[in-house]
Amino acid sequence: MSNIKRQELTKLTEKLMKRKECHFQKHEVERLIIMFCKLTGGCHEKLDRAKFRDILHKCFCMTDDMLMDRVFRSFDTDTDNYLSHEEWVIGLSIMLHGTYEEKCNFCFVAYDLNSDGWISREEMFQLLKNSILKQVSEEDQDENIKELVEIVLKKMDRDHDSRLSLQDFKGTVKEEPLLLEVLGPCLPNKPEHNLGPYS
Known part of the structure; x- marks a missing residue:
């Protein structure tokens, strides 16, 4: 044992x-x-x-x-x-x-890169960098990421202060559960998990 x-x-x-x-x-x-x-x-x-x-x-x-x-x-x-x-x-x-509440808190902590209680534009930019295929120029890619950040803010920023609070995040995810991992996968995507050699 x-x-x-x-x-x-x-x-x-x-x-x-x-x-x-x-x-x-x-x-x-x-x-x-x-x-x-x-x-x-x-x-x-x-x-x-x-x-x-x-x-x-x-x-x-x-x-x-x-x-x-x-x-x-x-x-x-x-x-x-x-x-x-x-x-x-x-x-x-x-x-x-x-639970829904626990997973929202879990994801929010993961996305709050500087642990200040908010997800800022800059944090969203960093998290979304890997979600866009590489473009011809780095400048084009940065613009595409900025557009994505604006889309996320428009959808999730309920109090219109240009950043996401936990309340903004939970409210949006409650209405649209698929947005729980909008800024990147931080939860396993398989219903059954195998801890393989670790178990």
Whole structure:
């Protein structure tokens, strides 16, 4: 059972099962804690950004470096640049089985590049850079991205202050759920996920 004792595993599992953000069944939480211990060497160790990005790439087919870093930020609720076993389980729970509210918060944190509570034009520009095919000139490409940013703002900026608040984001996504990942894929797109060699 990896390097964690049954009694400790039970205690950690029960604690996590009491969290309202935990949408896993008991046996799934146990497996995720065991997986975390295998990845880090113990349940009281921390998971670093590089290993986490490797998991996102191999298990969820994520490839965008910026978005993988931002998904890490959505998991890292104490902002210490490492993930605890609790952040690992709760982050996966929200990412895979979260409520509408939880997924909106998760995506918003991922898109708020400077963590100031707003998604600005500049942040949208950075996030949308990889969504347009390369044009003949870089100048044309920048113009196309700026047009995309204006389209997103027109659709989502409900209070017309030229930036997106969490309230703007949630209100628009509630009306049009397909806009949840309008600024880039930060949630897995498959209904079933295989953590493969990590499980």
